[in-house]
Amino acid sequence: MSKNLLVELLVEELPPKSLKQLGASFAQLLADSLKAQGLIAHDATITPYAAPRRLAVHIVNVAAQAADQAVTQKLMPVKVGLDAQGQATPPLLKKLASLGADASVVPQLKRALDGKTETLFWDTTVTGIALTDGLQKALEEAIGQLPIPKVMTYQLADGWSSVNFVRPAHALTALHGADVVPVSVLGLQAGRETQGHRFEAKVNPIVLHNADSYAQQLQTEGAVLASFAERRTEITRQLAAAAAHEHLTPVDDDALLDEVTALVEHPNVLVGQFDAEFLQVPQECLILTMKANQKYFPLLDANGKLANKFLLVSNIRPVDPTQVITGNERVVRSRLADAKFFFDQDRKKTLASRLPELDKVVYHNKAYTQGKRIHSVCAIAKMIGAQLGGNELADQAVEASKLAKADLLTDMVGEFPELQGIMGRYYAQHEGLSDDVAFAIEDQYKPRFAGDELPRNPAGICLALADKLETLVIMFIIGEVPTGDKDPFALRRHALGVIRILIEKNLAHFKLNQLIDQTYREILSITAIPNPQGVFLKLPPNLEELLLQLKKFFWERLVGYLREQGYTAQEVDAVLSLNPQHLSDIPKRLAAVRAFAALPEAVSLAAANKRVGNILKKSEGSIADVVNPDWLPEADEQSLYQALQDIEPKTKKAFAAGDYTASLQLLATLKAPVDTFFDHVMVNVDDVQLRNNRLALLKQLHQTMNQIADLSKLAA
Structure with missing residues (x-):
């Protein structure tokens, strides 16, 4: 008989940053195991529950025993x-005997080939597993496979045995309908009792009536919203209502919302405030302090400015929440006072005065110090600035680069590393430096994550590119190449940042491989200067190979980036096959390829292009660059030659003007002469002169068609 199943593990407070994943994994792993054993259907409805002190799952239509199965046993x-x-x-x-049979079944055995060997098989029926045994197996598998970042070892009640789990477990509930399923795990025997809220439960313990009453009984009797999703929705609703009452907006932070959802069972949103004098401190500091240390939601006004609430x-939900609010206000006041103290102290020293200390900070023990790294970044930023905007921009980029890492030595960044760059901007503005330089210091780390904004001014672009390129080249030189899912220096993010800046800022001045080579040369010129700290950059013997590896690394990131922009694998392959070095050009090429592919002539032309490419690859010797029209005896090859003479200047003109779409659209007129050429003209004839001239004609056709992309990649 099928009934609904409820399984719950009652534990001590679970890690809040892992709770959402633990809840989803516990439910899915348990369900997957029951499916594999035939106890639930593959489309069974699964409802996960995850609260600070519990992991649970509700599954509909779970069989008391799996159906018998006919199986063929290989003997x-x-x-x-x-x-x-x-x-x-x-x-x-x-x-x-190991299968529960004896010699009486020997006449029933079948013979069949297993590969080349004649083998005995036995057709039998396996009795379906009972729910008790199946759930026991599923529980053990689920607990063993949970993504637990760090397990705890704790003693059981007997004082001798110990088990490993994310937190000590205190109760196990397993109900099939209204019946307890007699399973055990982590030293616990399944029952029907659970615990509600530590302080606000109406009844403790809560005796569950059946599997379906779990969520309702926990809410009404135990003051616990067991569903992570429902609790998150309720917190979001209360946050919006409380903020609207104050005519303010809460800071949008999904990670913080998930963490707070994992910290409370019975959410109650309250409004607190702090002294307005703290608003003199940069709001990023105050917001980070409130979010990171206290898990509060800062409030912003209509202009995005931080309010003192x-x-x-x-x-908990006391009748009078005054004590809860004042207690939290007292704690946040001391936190904000620390932030104000750090800010005031930091401003007593200039950024430039901190630079000598960076000579004592090792950037990497195989490379050099942060102080020497500044010289490398300055040189690279100057080179980029000179190409992008001349000497004035180069000077701005150098000024920003010199001060870019000075805020690493400030008290504020020491307390909150997430504020590096941001605090540098505030301190630079306090010293009266230009906004161009100050914002460049802040923007050096952008983009910091997928979808993040890019540097807002040219000096910031120079510094951000220099910082990322220097990191990538140095890390590849010293062998810190990402492997698998390990990328401790975030090199994938750095490479993607360079790609985004070059493309989205439309920086047509730069070629990617050339930029990498120039970065390496600037680093080499700086590291040749003796280092008083004795940390030197040692160049490996396979340096050229490593730089090629870095360029390939960039290309792999570029493919992923373009696919995320919605381009197909064929479109990306067609454009990147030509190895275009001006990345800012690539979106226009892709748009042109997509427009070409929509033409009715595209399929035929792509196939012909592929055929031409194969013919040229198989040809022996060099192929002439010029076609001799006097050696084209066939009318169809004369037609193709004339079509190329007409269209080639037009495609080149459109290409030179950057109108790639028009350049490819012009190719549509080649369909008829190309088709008739391949229908009636033999290329590889015995006459060497005739053959070579026809190959030269195909070479010209191939070059005309493939200026923007390798169109053969569009062929099916």
Whole structure:
């Protein structure tokens, strides 16, 4: 008989940053195991529950016993299982005994080839597993496979045994309908009792009526919203309502919302405030302090400016919340006072005065110090600035680069590393430096994540590119290449940042490989200067290979980036096959390829292009660059030659003007002459002069068609 199933593990407070994943994994792993054992359907409805002190899952229509299954058991080769008289050998009898059978089934055995070997098979029926056994197996598998970042070892009640789990477990509930399923795990026997809220539960313990009453009983009797998703929705609703009452907006932070959802069972949003004098501190500092240390939701006004109010999510609902609010206000006041102290102290020293200390900070023990790294970044930024905007921009980029890492030595960044760059901008503005330089210091780390904004001014672009390129080249030189999912220096993110800046800022001045080579040369010129700290950059013998590896690394990131922009694998392959070095050009090429592919002539032309390419690859010797029209005896090859003479200047003109779409659209007129050429003209004829001239004609056709992309990649 099928009934709904409820399984819950009651534990001590789970890690809040892992709770969402733990809840989803516990439910999915348990369900997957029950599916594999035939106890639930593949489309069974699964409802996960995850609260600070519990992991649970509700599954509909779980069978008390899985259906019997007809199976074919492979036994052993015939020559091993049967003797010369066809009687069962001891090995076969032993195998049958392990399967619960005896010699009486030998006449029922079938012979069939397994590869080249004649083998014995036994058709039998396997009794479906009972829910008790199946759930026991599923529980053990789920607990063993949970993505637990760090397990705890704790003693059981007997004082001798110990088990490993993410947190000590105190109760196990397993209900099939209204019946307890007698399973055990982590030293616990399944029952029907669970615990509600530590302080606000109406009843403790809560005796569950059946599997379907779990969520309702926990909410009404235990003051617990068991569903992570429902609790998150309720917190979001309360945050919006409380903020609207104050005519403010809470800071949008999904990670913080998930973490707070994992910290409370009975959410209650309250409004607190702090002294307005703290608003003199940069709002990024205050916001980070409130979010990171206190898990509060800062409030912003209509202009995005921080207000001196915040929202806290309490786990209790007292009639008078005054004490809860004042207690939190007292704590946040001391936190904000620390931030103000750091800010005031930091401004007593200039950024430039901190630079000598960077000579004592090792950037990497195989490279050099942060102080020397500044010289490398300055040189690279100057080179980029000179190409992008001349000497004035180069000077701005150098000024920003010199001060870019100075805020690493400030108290504020020491307390909150996430503020590096941001605090540098504030301190630079405090010192009266130009906004161009100040914002460049802040923007050096952009883009910091997928979808993040790019540097806002040319100096910031120069510094951001220099910082990322220097990191990538140095890390590849010293062998810190990402492997698998390991990327401790975020080199994938750095490469993607360079790609995004070059493309999205339309920086047509730069070729990617050339930029990498220039970066390496600037680093080499700086590291040649003796280092008083004794940390030197040692160049490996396979340096050229490593730089090629870095360029390939960039290309792999570029492919992924373009696919995320919605381009197909064929479109990306067609454009990148030509190895275009001006990345800013690539979106226009892709748009042109997409427009070309929509033409009715595109399929035929792409196939012809592929055919031409194959013919040229197989040809022996060099092919002439110029076609001799006097050696084109066939009318169809004359037609193709004339069509090329007409269209080639037009495609080149459109290409030179950057109108790639028009350049490719012009190729549509080649369909008819190309088709008739291949229908009536033989290229590889015995006459060497005639053959070579026809190959030259195909070479010209190939070059005309493939200026923007390798159109053969569009062929099916």
